[in-house]
């Protein structure tokens with residue numbers, strides 16, 4: 001394994017409908033092919049599907065199929081994490097092409113997730129919190145669900161994490177754009193410059 005790969009790992013967290021996926025997609029658009037978006041939920045669903053003989057693609061989508069297996073999948077995921085807290089972090093980042101020098105991890109939810117990336121990638125890992133007002137999240141479809149929004153997966157990173165960057169995503173396009181420019185330029189000195197040199 002190349003110990004200098006990746007050059008940067010941006011680990012995203014945020015409440016439901018804060019805009020984690022939206023922000024990662026914008027960043028990917030701006031950074032281009034050197035960048036890839038990785039999710040911790042994909043390997044969980046993949047393994048769950050394999051073991052239980054289910055359709056992985058359908059588990060990934062927002063379908064009734066996924067809803068049917070959601071509970072069992074959560075319970076199974078918990079069991080696996082209890083045995084090995086970083087299992088899905090490792091699986092999500094196995095075999096990523098060296099072309100992808102910047103990784104965007106779009107769905108960190110637990111202290112063990114952020115600890116894994118900081119411990120494994122040290123200064124190359126940056127923790128990014130995406131936040132949006134509750135009313136804005138509601139306008140994007142968020143409705144408080146007991147057992148979901150008060151669970152560890154939603155609240156595990158609410159406190160006690162030192163974020164490297166906080167992105168406020170309340171729907172102002174220019175403001176978000178400005179914050180992403182700042183994010184890119186502040187990692188640029190140490191990291192993205194190397195990437196540009198590598199690919200130029």
Ligand SMILES: Nc1ncnc2c1ncn2[C@@H]1O[C@H](COP(=O)(O)OP(=O)(O)OP(=O)(O)O)[C@@H](O)[C@H]1O
Pocket residue numbers: 014015016017018019020021022023140169170171172173176
């Ligand atoms: N700045 C924005 N401008 C316009 N639409 C936005 C913005 N941010 C988010 N959205 C929209 O709000 C919805 C929720 O955003 P997104 O899926 O990125 O949130 P999330 O934090 O990843 O949510 P979840 O945790 O539920 O997956 C999406 O339809 C997305 O397109």
